[in-house]
Amino acid sequence: MRLKIEKRNESASTLSVLSMSVLSVVVSLVILGFIILSLGKNPIDAYIQLVSWPFGTIAGLTQSLISMTPLLFTSLGLVLAFKMKLWNIGAEGQFYMGAFGATWGALFLFNHISNPWIMLPLIALLGAGVGAGWGTLAGVMKARLGVNEILSTLMLNYVAIYWVNYLVYGPWRDPASYNFPITAEFPKAAILPQYTANGINLGMFLAIAASFFVYYLLKWTRFGFEIDISGDNPKAAEYAGINVKKMIVIVMAVSGALSGLGGMMQMSGVLFRLQPNFSPGYGYTAIIIVLLARLNPFVTVVVAFLFGGLIVGTQQIQLFLQIPFSLVNAFQGLLLFSFVAGEALLHYKLRWLKA
Amino acid sequence: MKKLFLIFLLALVGTSLLALPLKVAFIYVGPVGNAGWTYAHNLGKLYVQKVFGDKIQTTYIASVPEGAPAVSALKSLASHGYNLIFTTSFSYMDSTARVAKMFPKVIFENCSGYLTAPNMGDYFGRIYQSEFLTGLIAGATTKSGKIGYVAAFPTPEVVRGINAFTIGVRMTNPRATVHVVWVDSWYNPPAEKEAALSLINAGADVIKSETDSAAPIQAAEENHVYAIGYNTDMKKFAPNYYLTSATFNWGAFYEKEIKSVMNGTWKPRKFWGGLDTGIVDIAPMTNLVPPQTKKLVEAVKEELMTHNFHVFDGPIYNQNGKLIVPSGKTLSDKDLLSMNWFVQGVVGKIPK
Numbered sequence: 118m119r120l121k122i123e124k125r126n127e128s129a130s131t132l133s134v135l136s137m138s139v140l141s142v143v144v145s146l147v148i149l150g151f152i153i154l155s156l157g158k159n160p161i162d163a164y165i166q167l168v169s170w171p172f173g174t175i176a177g178l179t180q181s182l183i184s185m186t187p188l189l190f191t192s193l194g195l196v197l198a199f200k201m202k203l204w205n206i207g208a209e210g211q212f213y214m215g216a217f218g219a220t221w222g223a224l225f226l227f228n229h230i231s232n233p234w235i236m237l238p239l240i241a242l243l244g245a246g247v248g249a250g251w252g253t254l255a256g257v258m259k260a261r262l263g264v265n266e267i268l269s270t271l272m273l274n275y276v277a278i279y280w281v282n283y284l285v286y287g288p289w290r291d292p293a294s295y296n297f298p299i300t301a302e303f304p305k306a307a308i309l310p311q312y313t314a315n316g317i318n319l320g321m322f323l324a325i326a327a328s329f330f331v332y333y334l335l336k337w338t339r340f341g342f343e344i345d346i347s348g349d350n351p352k353a354a355e356y357a358g359i360n361v362k363k364m365i366v367i368v369m370a371v372s373g374a375l376s377g378l379g380g381m382m383q384m385s386g387v388l389f390r391l392q393p394n395f396s397p398g399y400g401y402t403a404i405i406i407v408l409l410a411r412l413n414p415f416v417t418v419v420v421a422f423l424f425g426g427l428i429v430g431t432q433q434i435q436l437f438l439q440i441p442f443s444l445v446n447a448f449q450g451l452l453l454f455s456f457v458a459g460e461a462l463l464h465y466k467l468r469w470l471k472a
Numbered sequence: 473m474k475k476l477f478l479i480f481l482l483a484l485v486g487t488s489l490l491a492l493p494l495k496v497a498f499i500y501v502g503p504v505g506n507a508g509w510t511y512a513h514n515l516g517k518l519y520v521q522k523v524f525g526d527k528i529q530t531t532y533i534a535s536v537p538e539g540a541p542a543v544s545a546l547k548s549l550a551s552h553g554y555n556l557i558f559t560t561s562f563s564y565m566d567s568t569a570r571v572a573k574m575f576p577k578v579i580f581e582n583c584s585g586y587l588t589a590p591n592m593g594d595y596f597g598r599i600y601q602s603e604f605l606t607g608l609i610a611g612a613t614t615k616s617g618k619i620g621y622v623a624a625f626p627t628p629e630v631v632r633g634i635n636a637f638t639i640g641v642r643m644t645n646p647r648a649t650v651h652v653v654w655v656d657s658w659y660n661p662p663a664e665k666e667a668a669l670s671l672i673n674a675g676a677d678v679i680k681s682e683t684d685s686a687a688p689i690q691a692a693e694e695n696h697v698y699a700i701g702y703n704t705d706m707k708k709f710a711p712n713y714y715l716t717s718a719t720f721n722w723g724a725f726y727e728k729e730i731k732s733v734m735n736g737t738w739k740p741r742k743f744w745g746g747l748d749t750g751i752v753d754i755a756p757m758t759n760l761v762p763p764q765t766k767k768l769v770e771a772v773k774e775e776l777m778t779h780n781f782h783v784f785d786g787p788i789y790n791q792n793g794k795l796i797v798p799s800g801k802t803l804s805d806k807d808l809l810s811m812n813w814f815v816q817g818v819v820g821k822i823p824k
Binding site: 170174176177180183184187286287294295296297298299314315316383387388389390392393394395396397428429432433435436437439441442443 | 497503531532533534535536537538539540541543544545547548549551552562563565566574585586625626627628809810811812823
C-alpha cells in the first residue's frame, strides 16, 4: 500500500470550506483534550469552564469583548495584506508602534491639550501613522529590494518591542514611579470614553466599525479590486496597468495603520500607560484569526470575539483546574496546524494505491 | 409564622456565610516551576493553606501576561467571590489598582510596587538585607577577588540588591569587585546561564544570581566556582559549590495578612519588612562557608534585626569615588526605593 497525493479538480465549495474550518477547531479541541487528560484533569470540565464564563455571563462577556478589541484591529490589518498575499507577520510590531505613537502624543507632544475631542483624534492619527510607517518600511524593502516581507516584518517586531522597552526603562520612565519601568498615566483628555465601570469603551465599537471600512474597501473600491488582482496574479495586474510595487507599499501602510490604531485604542481605552510586555502577542494571534476567518472582515469580527473569549476562558480553567496558561498558546498552535492541514485537504486528496 | 420563618432563614444564611472559608487567590508572573520568584510565592500559598486548613480556600493563576489579561484575570477572581487577592509582581500594580476600584469589597495586595488604595495594600521584603549578608560570605570566599552578579533588569529593587551585596563583599574583602551582567529578563534560563559563563570566563570565582531560574547556579557548579542563589534555597542545583541564598519567606507575611482580614483589622499599608519580620532571610549556610564567617554573618544579622545597624549606613561612595552618604548618616527609604546608582566596588553600568 502506498499513499498518493492528488490535486482535486473541482474547487472547494463554501460548505466544504466551512466544514473544514469547524472540523479543524474540533480536531484541535480533541488533541487539546488529550493534553488536559495527560495533566490529570477532566477535559469536559475544562471545556465547560472555558466557555461558560466568557460567553455565559455578563461580566465574562464584557471581558471577552475587551479582549477582542486589540485582536480585531490587528486582524483587520492583516486581512488587507493577506488579500494581496503580502504575508505581514508584523502586526505585533505595528501594534507596539501604535501604542508608542499614542503615548508620545498623549504625554509629550500634545499634553497641553485638554479637550478630548481634539486630543483623541490627534493621538489616533499619530498611532495609526507610526504603525503605517512601520508597515511601509517592510513594504518599501519588498517593493524596492525584493526583501521577503515575512522576514522583514517579523524582524521589525523585535525592533519595535525593544524600542518600547528602551523608552519605558529609560527616557519615558515616570519620575513618580520610583524608577520602575512604567510611563506616567495618560491625561484625562487622552482616555477614550468609558461606558461601563468594567471597561467597555469606544475602542470596541470603532474596531467593529473598522471591519465595515475594510469590507467597503475590499468590495466596493477600485483599490480593493486592485488588491485582489495584484494578489491573485501580479503579472496580469501589471499588464492591466496596476503599479504593483506601489500597491505593496500602500497596502503595507494601511495594514500597519490598522494595527497601529489598535495599539492606540489599547493604550487610550484599556491600559492608560505604557509598560513593557503590554501585549501578550495579539499580533500573532491575529494571523490565526484571519486564516480561520478566510479573510472575510465580518467573519473576522466573530472569530476575534471567540479568541477574545478563549483568552478569558483559559484563565478560568486555570483558576478551577490549575491548568497552565501556556495552554492558550498550545491551543492556538494546534488550531493553526490543523487549519493548514485542512487547507491542504481542500485542494488535494489522498489515495491509497495497492502495490 | 411567616416572620419566624424569615428570621430562621436569615439566621441560616448568616451562619452559612460565617462558616464560608475565606477565598484567597494569587496571581503569578511565571510558572510555579521548581525554583525562583513564583516558586517562593507558591511556597507561601502552600504554607498558609496548611496553617489555616479548611478556614481558607486558595487558588492561583500562573503566567498571567501584564496589561489587559491581568485585568481580566483579576476581574474573574473578584467576580467569583475571592475576598483576598495577591498579585505577586510589580508589573500587575496598575491593573490591580484599576480592578480594586471596581470591587471595593475585595482586598487586593500587590507585591513590590508602590500604589495603594483603601482596599489595596503593597508589600515587599527588604531582600537587600539578605543580599548584604550573602555579600559578606562572597567576600570571604573569593580568591580571585572577582565576583559575578547575574542581574535581571535595572530596576531600583535590583540595583539596591547589587549595592547591598557589594557593601557586604567589601566589608570582608575591601579590594574585591562585583561584576554585573544584565540578562534583561526575569526568567530566561539560557540567557542566565550565558551570563554566568561569561562572568566565570572573566575570572569570577563566586556567582551570585538574582534572576528567577537556577541556571546561573548550575553553571557555577559545572565550572567549579562557588554559587549563591536567590528567592529560595537552591542547594539541590549546585550540591558541591553552593554557599547560601538570599531568600523570601512569603508565607510569614501571607499568614499575618489573612489573619488580619479574618479579624476585620486589615488596613491598606506599604509593608516593607526586613529580617526582623521573617519575610526575608538567608538559606542555611553550607559547610563551604568558613566557621568564623558563619559567626560573623549571624552576628551582623542580629544587629540588622535589632536595627542597631543598617546596610546603607555611611560612608558610602559611588562608582566614581564620590561620597554619597557621609558617615553617621543612612539612606532613607525614599532614596532606597528609587536607587539608580552603583556603589564603589561594582563593575558595570546602569543603562539610562
